[in-house]
Amino acid sequence: MLPIRECVEQTSGYIPGEQPRTNDFIKLNTNExxxxxxLEIFEGLQQELTKVRLYPDPVSTQLRKAAAKVFGVSSVNILAGNGSDDILNIAVRTFVNPGxxxxxxxxxxxxxxxxxxxxGASVIKIPTDNRFAINQPIICPKAKLIFIASPNPPVGKHLNRDYLxxxxxxxxxxxxxxxxxxxxSDENHxxxxxxxxxxxxxxTMSxxxxxxxxxxxxxxxxxPIIEQMNKVKDSYNLDRIAQLLGTNAFNFQEYFKVIWQKVRQTRSHLIESLKALDFLVFDSDSNFVFASxxxxxxxxxxxxxKERKILVRYFxxxxxxxxxxxxVGTDQEIARLLEVINEIKSGQEFT
Structure with a gap:
C-alpha cells in the first residue's frame, strides 16, 4: 500500500465546473x-448575523428536523453535511480503512x-455499457463501500432499480x-x-x-450508521446561515415542486430541440442533458x-x-443557447 502522501500526489484532484468572474455569461455548466x-427563506437572517461570533449548532438540529419531515424519517436517521460531498467524505472516513x-x-x-x-483506498470500477448504464447488479465482495449515483452522471438517468x-x-x-x-424525477430510493x-x-439542497x-x-x-458517521464529521460542519436557509427552504415545498416541474418541461423541450439540430441526446432524469x-x-x-458567453460542460x-x-436553464437561457447553436451550425454549413 502506498503512503497517504504518495496517494495524494498520484491522484488527479476533482475539477469543478468553471465559475466565471463576470455576470454576463449564461451559465449552463454546473447544474445549479x-x-x-x-425571498421568505431569508426571514431571520439579520438576527442570525448578529450571532456570528458564536459557533453554530454542531448537529444542525432544526435543519435535520425540517429534513426529516420531507424525507419521511426521524431526525436521528439524518446527518447534515456541508453539501452532499461532505457526506461522501464522511462515509469513506467512517467505513473504509486505507488499503x-x-x-x-x-x-x-x-x-x-x-x-x-x-x-488511500483501493478502487474497483464497474464497467457501464455503451449507454453508460449497468446490465447487472454491482457485485464486489471486497468493497467496504459502494458509491452509486441514481440518477447517474454523465447521462443523468436512474439506474435499473432491480439491479440496485x-x-x-x-x-x-x-x-x-x-x-x-x-x-x-418521479423516482427515489x-x-x-x-x-x-x-x-x-x-x-443535496444545491x-x-x-x-x-x-x-x-x-x-x-x-x-447505527448515523452514529458512526457523527463520530467522524467535522465539529461544526454547517455554518449558521446555511442551517437557517436550509431549514427555511424546506418549508416551501409547493414553491420548489413548481420549479422542479418547470425544469422538467424545459428539459424535454431542450432534448427535442437538440435532436432537431442533429444531436444525439440521452433521456434524462436530472436537471441536465448529455448530448453529442x-x-x-x-x-x-x-x-x-464560450466565445458567445454561454458555458456548458466539456470533459x-x-x-x-x-x-x-x-x-437546464430558464426558458430564455435555453432559447438563447439553441439560437446560438443554430447560428454555429449554419456557419459550419457555409464554410
Whole structure:
C-alpha cells in the first residue's frame, strides 16, 4: 500500500465546473438551479448575523428536523453535511480503512475516485455499457463501500432499480446511493432504508432547493450508521446561515415542486430541440442533458459557445469526449443557447 502522501500526489484532484468572474455569461455548466429560492427563506437572517461570533449548532438540529419531515424519517436517521460531498467524505472516513476497497461505476461522479484515492483506498470500477448504464447488479465482495449515483452522471438517468436492490442485498459493506438529482424525477430510493441496514441515501439542497452557495447536504441511514458517521464529521460542519436557509427552504415545498416541474418541461423541450439540430441526446432524469453533435466536435462546440458567453460542460475523458453536458436553464437561457447553436451550425454549413 502506498503512503497517504504518495496517494495524494498520484491522484488527479476533482475539477469543478468553471465559475466565471463576470455576470454576463449564461451559465449552463454546473447544474445549479436556474431559479432563485423564495425571498421568505431569508426571514431571520439579520438576527442570525448578529450571532456570528458564536459557533453554530454542531448537529444542525432544526435543519435535520425540517429534513426529516420531507424525507419521511426521524431526525436521528439524518446527518447534515456541508453539501452532499461532505457526506461522501464522511462515509469513506467512517467505513473504509486505507488499503481497503471502494467501488463505483465507470463512468459516474468523478469525485468518488478522488475521495477514495486521497484516503488511500483501493478502487474497483464497474464497467457501464455503451449507454453508460449497468446490465447487472454491482457485485464486489471486497468493497467496504459502494458509491452509486441514481440518477447517474454523465447521462443523468436512474439506474435499473432491480439491479440496485440486488446490489444492496448482496453487498458485504455499505452502499451509498447518491440522489443529488432525484427531485427532478418521479423516482427515489428512500424506501430502501426500510429494507437494508447497510444503505445510506445522500441528498443535496444545491440543485433542487436553489441554495448551492450554502452547501447543504444530508446522509440518511439507520441509527447505527448515523452514529458512526457523527463520530467522524467535522465539529461544526454547517455554518449558521446555511442551517437557517436550509431549514427555511424546506418549508416551501409547493414553491420548489413548481420549479422542479418547470425544469422538467424545459428539459424535454431542450432534448427535442437538440435532436432537431442533429444531436444525439440521452433521456434524462436530472436537471441536465448529455448530448453529442453529429456535425461539430464537442470540444469545438464548447469553445464556440464560450466565445458567445454561454458555458456548458466539456470533459476530456476518452469515453465522453464527443459529448457536452448542458444544465437546464430558464426558458430564455435555453432559447438563447439553441439560437446560438443554430447560428454555429449554419456557419459550419457555409464554410
Amino acid at each position: 438551479n436556474p431559479y432563485p429560492p423564495p 481497503e476497497t471502494v467501488t463505483f461505476l465507470d463512468l459516474t461522479y468523478s469525485l468518488y475516485e478522488t475521495i477514495a484515492r486521497v484516503h 436492490e440486488e446490489t444492496c442485498e448482496r453487498a458485504t459493506g455499505i452502499v451509498l446511493i447518491d440522489e443529488a438529482y432525484a427531485d427532478f 428512500l424506501d430502501f432504508l426500510n429494507k437494508y441496514d447497510n444503505v445510506i441515501i445522500s441528498r 440543485k433542487s432547493y436553489s441554495i448551492a452557495g450554502m452547501r447543504v447536504g444530508f446522509g440518511i441511514a439507520s441509527i 453533435s453529429q456535425w461539430i466536435p464537442a470540444s469545438e462546440l464548447y469553445k464556440k459557445l 476530456e475523458n476518452p469515453r465522453i469526449k464527443d459529448y457536452v453536458r448542458i444544465s
